[in-house]
Amino acid sequence: MADITRRLGFRHLRAAPTSHIRHLRGGKPAHEGAGLAFWFRPLTAAISEVPLDDRELAMLFHARTADFQDLAVQATVTYRIDDPVVAAGRLDFGIDPDTGAWRAEPLEQLGTLLTETAQQHALEFIARTPLAAALVDGVTAVRRRIADGLGTEARLAEIGLTVIAVRVTALRPEAETERALRTPAREQVQQEADRATYERRALAVERERAIAENEMANRIELARREEELVGQEGANARRRAEQDAEADAVRAEAESVRRTRLATAEAEANRVLAAARAQAERALGEAKAATEQAWLAAHQEAGPEVLRALAMIRLAEHLPRIDSITLTPDVLTGLLTRLGTGGDGGAR
Structure with a gap:
């Protein structure tokens, strides 16, 4: 829509580049072209505005197929006005000199014309086509038929x-x-989904079987290796026992040799010790005999007084120990009497 400005009884029009303006004054063209801007007097001007841009027209209509089935057709037509002068002469594109709005509805007329024409060609084609064929190849065929018909x-x-x-x-x-x-x-x-499910299950069963076989083979191989391991461990234990027995035999032999040598050494030591002891005892006996002999010889040479003295000494050595002696007057009197008597006899 063109922009119109009022100034002191005059009007100024400014159009978009996509709009063709035709200004008639007195029935003759005063201004004509796209994207114009000019002053005019509203009382003497007849102005029409024809759009030059591409326009989209959406349409929806129903058709009946060859097998009497209802079919809804949804389409879009792109059109353009190539000759705005002819269009302005055939349709009312006149605008209000005060507002710039169309006095009629030319675009709706064009839309009705295009929709009915496209619908006519589409209905002719769909009426001879069954529903199944129309649904399969109908979009391309209907588009081609409408394009050819409108062209x-x-x-x-x-x-x-x-x-x-x-x-x-x-x-x-x-x-x-x-x-x-x-x-x-x-x-x-x-x-198809069920078949895919069954195939997937069969594949899963096959994979599970392969996995089970693989596990069984692994277990057999593991058992075989375990058997080899047990045999090797038994051989190692037997070899270890043999080595331990040999070591024990060597140790027992060494211990027997050691004990034999120790017993021999102890017997030799005891023999030497016994010989030493026998010699010492013989020497001691000889010394005691010599002592006794000297003692007897000394007694034989001594007088009776010496012998009595020695006898008293020996007697005194064998008497029990006397810690204290109690002398009563009777004992002391008798003892003194004996001593006096003995003294006299000695003196005599």
Whole structure:
């Protein structure tokens, strides 16, 4: 939409680069072109604005297939006005000189024309096509049919309209029909899923069997190695026992030799000790005999008084020990009497 500014009874119009402006004054073109800006008087001006940019038109319509099934068609048409002068002469693109808004609705007219024309070509094709074929290859076929039909439509060329592209985004049947059509495919997919599940389970069983066989082989190999280990340990123990027996025999022999040598040494030492003791005792006996002989010889030469003295000494040596002597007057009187008597006799 063009921008219009008011100034003292005049109007200033400024259009976008994608809009074709045609200004007629007195039935003759005063300004014409894209992206114009000019002053004009509203009472003498007739201005139309034709868009030059690419526009998208979305459409949704229903069609009936050859087997009488309802089919919803969703498409989009891209178009452009190539000849704005022709379009301005065939459709009302006039704008209000005060607001710049279209007085009519030319784009809706173009949309209705394009939708009905596209729908006509699509209905002709879908009416001769079964539902299954339309769902399989219908999108491409319907798009090609609509594009060819709009490209050859004389009415569109007469108003300067060019169709750039056609896109069909969906061909959708009714919900119940769609569910019914999905059932075989869903069952097939389910069967494929079940088959894949069974294959996966079979593969898992095969892998488990291989793992079990591998474990069994490992256990057999481990048992064989354990048997070899036990045999080797037995041989080592037997060899160790033999070595220990040999060592014990060597130690016993060494101990026997040591004990024999020790007994021989002890016997020799005892023999030497016994000989020494015998010699010492013989020497001691000889010394005692010599002593006794000298003692007897000395007694034979001594007088009776010496012998009595010696006898008294020996007697005194064999008397018991006397710690104290109690002398009573009777004993002392008798002793003194004896001593006096003996003294006299001695004197006599």
